[in-house]
Amino acid sequence: MSDIHKLINSSAKDAQIVEPTQQRTSASHSISETQQRTSASHSISETQQRTSASHSISETQQRTSASHSISETQQRASVSHSTSETKQPEQVTVDARMDHGWAWVVLLSGTLNYLVLFGTFNAFGLFQEYYLNTLFVSESATTISWIGTLTVTCILGVGLIAGPLMARVGIRYATLVGAFLSSLGLLLAAFSDKVWQLAITQGIIYGAGGSILINITLVMPSLWFSKHKNLALAIISSGSGFGGMVIGPIIENTLKKLGIRWSLLVLFFINLAITSFSVIAYRPVSSFKPLNKVLDLRLLGRPLTMFLCIGGFLAEWAYVVPSFYFPATVISIGKSRSVASNTILAFSAASGISRLASSHMARFFGPNKVLIFAMLGSGIVTLSMWLPFKNFIVYYIFFVILGFLSPLFFPLCPVIIARNYPNNEISMTIGVVYLAYGLSTLIGVPITGLLFDTIGNRESYTVLIILSGVLFLLSSLVLVFQYIYCKKYIPSLKNEKI
Template identity: 40%
Template sequence: MPEKDKNPVDISNSSTANNYIKRTSNEVDLIIENPKLDIQEESKLPPLDKGYAWVIMFACFINIVFAFGSFSAFGVFQTYYLKITFLNVPAETIAWISTLSIFFTDAGGLLAGPIIRRVGIRYTSILGTVISTIGLVLASFSTKVWQLALTQGLIFGLGCSIIVNIAYTVPALWFNKRRGFAIGTIASGGSFGSLIIVPIVTGISNSYGIGWSFRILAILFFVVTLVGGMLLKPRTEFKPVNKVIEFELLKDPVTIMICIISFFVEIGLCIPMLYFPSSLIDIGVEKDLATNLIMVFSAFSAISRILSGYLAQRISPVNIIIVSNFISGTIMMAMWYTSRSFGVYLAFYILLGMFSIQFFSLGPVMIANYYNDDKISQVNGISYMAMGLAVIVGIPSVGAIFQKYGKRRNYSQIIAITSACYLISIIFLVGLRYYTKKRKSN
């Protein structure tokens, strides 16, 4: 049970009542603030849900635009590696480039908390910018798979993980009633990033080669995320736990279920992100059109993330994710698995963009609503670590299956895997819904 439930605060005193946070499974009921602050100190703080809170949302949004938007560009790179650069290299070997990039972006977020405690939110975010940019620049000169795995994978991923963790943690300090909308809008940045980054990367790679694609991306990444980092600050003193992993949280059933859901949904989303563009090429679609259709996916997922954040203020985020994951798992088999028609594939990609990403938008909302502020960064990090483990285990295995059984042209096996991942996640989402409801009633 969370710390706040173990040590209930007496809210009969008006001063305490104004500074005590009471969270339910769906929303935050009272003002978010440090219980140690008195009313006079609270009145001196910037207001919640307005004023500089919107600057924070904007800063986190543009950071996510390039942190997660770059992954959509990596889908362009993946297609380029499979079809042009590494034609004689096994698919499972090529898969390690994206695998390490996604893994370190996910798992590396655990480092953010201890760094924030020492140098603060702003300088920690800027550190992530510098590390990520170095990774992209070095990747532009890489010509072998192991070099790209080190630069695009490890170095970029670690820097990016710090930016992502902060972008999903800081809004919880500034938003209360509009928290779901704020985090949903921030999460949509990854989709909007695709609309910006994918055309740039595609055009540059066609005209000047993949090396210059990395260099231009590095310049844009550095400038935008540096500005975003400079705008960040906590609303009041913020000291996250001074541990990479707080093992007590790993015993919490809520954390455990969130990690299991994260594991399966990450595999479920990574497969179509990495392989759907190449499957379009294999049914006769031109390479440029196949990679540019990533923007269609991104546009619908961006709109969907914002709407889901808005709905999460009225409907339980868990219920939204359950419905979305069921639709995602179903359309994998009903549309991608059974058809080779471009029209069906396009409709599938639109629906996938609308429903497959809801956990990535609303998972941070659930965590922020459930845990104390000093635990949010840690639990977000643990959740993303589970996603990183899913990438390490799942993506190379999927690459090996695609190479051995699919012969790099038959996608039926990996489609069945991604469908199963989404449907399995529903079991644990229902368990999470039941457990949190039961704990609330107790």
Template identity: 25%
Template sequence: MSTIGTPGEHEMVVRGGPSRAPSSLVADSTPTPTSTTARDDIGDTSPSPAISDSNLRACVICGASFLVVFTACGTLFSFGVYQELYESMAGDPGSPFVGASPASIDLIGTLSAAFMTIAAPLATAWTKRFSPRAIIVLGGLLFLLGSLLASFSQSLWQFQLTQGFIMGLGTCFSYLPPVTVSPTWYGRRRGLAMGIILSGTGVGGLVWAPAIQAINARVGYRNGLRISGALAAAIIMPSGLAIDWDVTSKSRIREENARLASRRGSASSSVSVWRRLWDIPLIDWHVARTRKFTAQILGGTLQAAAYYTPVFFFSAYARTLGYSPAAGANFIAINNACNAIGKIVIGLLADRWGRLNALFVTTLISALASFAFWLPSTLVPSVMSGRGLFITYSIVYGMFASAYVSLFPASLVETFGPQHFASVNGVFYMARGLATLVGTPSAGALIRSSAQVTMPEGYWRTTVLVGSLLAGASAGVWWVRIEKMRS
């Protein structure tokens, strides 16, 4: 392994001088006076704008990245539809899920969500070593392969391997290149741009959840997996062909790769090719030993451990309140609609108020909402009151918890600098994936048994865990803010 410098020590500017109006997404060099007590990004180490790529290209990157995220993550955020369906089949002696507990079924979605980020160091290294386009196309092919193999699976472990692990890798190689490449294209509007791109998770869930539920109801879940997998690959791969590094980063990456090849000797041998695949850049030890690194990884892992649990169990929990499967899918859609709106609006506000400030406030609100709305909905005797509380929670959680996902990469650029972004990005996403692999199954295991999933009371322990983890994540973000102000 080797330590490799990171591209992206730049921001976006308008080519052709002042005669062209800057896009609302690309960097604006006009200074905006702010108070050092109100903003957390004062002292941002991002260099001044210096890229010659056009505004149109930046908008194309934004649109193509949105489509990739819309598809890869939108289908992941719709897993609650499958969670509810597979749980309903647990009592069918002829189904692959006979006797399965909610936690073991949830492991399918958890593996997919976890490996979406566990393989992040590999995905980000390959994005630099080869190209974002090649890695996104690989992701689309893996997504299609996982869907097809899942459609022929005959037992739970096979679904965990195909719909979980393989589709998780497909999501990783589709999702990580856009979130690695995109932040370096934008300057002062980075929060808005990443909000638009990552709103694809919410818009995708809004579209894919009811669509998958309708397809499954009409042609069965096996054909549904085949159809959704083919559609996803047909969107991911062409969109990925439009995503690439900016000119400055591409030139720097070529120089880095040339230096690596010269140190290894002949890059044409099969050994060198194999080494190129697994030669992952190491994070700078001086960065890893700082308190702000510790604070960032603490907050990120705690948030990830909680984040997917409500999304995966929304549909199943809605059934305990008397809703139909279609209505349960609609809860996922409502949550994802709020997810998309929240990422864009909060991203825009974060550019003005500070990204770490916004990250702290939104994470704290999502924690409080879990205690104030979801927990009481599991304990109140009135079903109608429980429904009202749960609807409120779906909206509030979707609006505020999702903002962490869009603000997280933008905050990394500012906290650690563009020169360390790619390496810390991979490490933090890997840590988040490992946390998801532990947190979400643990939350599912707290639902006492598959026989008691039909009662709202079976979920109260899970709601307490989710709220507590998000409260800890809020404390982690506040710690990052303090350390950044000190430095």
């Protein structure tokens, strides 16, 4: 027994001087050269059978080792019968999920979400035209515009609650809330026959649910992709463009053949199916800890955030004018509703292609430069093609060009945010910028409708076209200032393509 106590004391001294990062070994009379771990005993047999004394020593060494403090920055190495080095399970989980496997299911679900949510938004001009000329003929354009105003405002602006909602109930249940509200809004809208009822159901309820889903969807690429993050954002965003090609004809045909109620019911079933899939696809990620607050005022103190909000406010107002009124201008020059619907298909196709190409354009030129060019080009074609001509071919070409340029703010703004903000701030920052989009719609659409009623006498679209073109140009100017600021005051971007 005295020999055993000597061995224990010797092992305790060794445990104090050995570096924490090295593997602890047990003191013994002989150490096998073929293995890293040896057990302390009076003798080590050739077959490495452990004696009862070695068990006693090993247990004593474990208690002695546990009594010493080990550096907080390193893993504690426990002495046991099997002391093989272990891997950190969370790191394995993070590496395993990025860029492959379930990540592509998440990408598919996000793209489908964008397809149905923004597809409905992009095709809202069909509802607007139906409300103006069929369902609510006696109502003013300003009054009717509140349906679309609240839809777009809520679908863009309510996303701020997505972050704290995810923080409190998790990604999956937050997605479930969004899926439930958006589907419920469409279901109730199908049985609404007054402007104020549609403003609440199709506007507020559907818009709020859609906004939660959109915000969660934009966070997913940062959680599931590393190498292909920008590509994932571009693919998801393209769903909103191609969505108009899918949802537009559905709305047109159901309005024509079945009426407004069944048109909204069909959208309800589509929305329910796709958003339910996202509840399954958006798996919880343990490492993701969103900020548990609706708004962090420090974000508003960052100049980059303010530039994105102001530029987005102007761009969104400019964008909703053709989104809401272009189909009506096509009908005003003598074309049918089906022809007007076809222009939306062309716009949506161009939008989908540009969103897909946005990641490549951002990589070669920088997202900020691309946005400057896109907003400047949108303003120029609006004032030079849509304003002076009353020709359908010119209108069609204009709308295709506008479809390629004007929607780029949506895919590239999240790219700028993902590059310059930590993961736990991405959801809130996107929510702040989308709130600016929503406020733009809340303020801009009623003003636009009022201008159409008063200056345009509900017939002339000239003032609306001029307004849209000027707003696009002002947005490009704000983006120029944003570019100068980033180059001058953000060190990490001085030598980057921005």
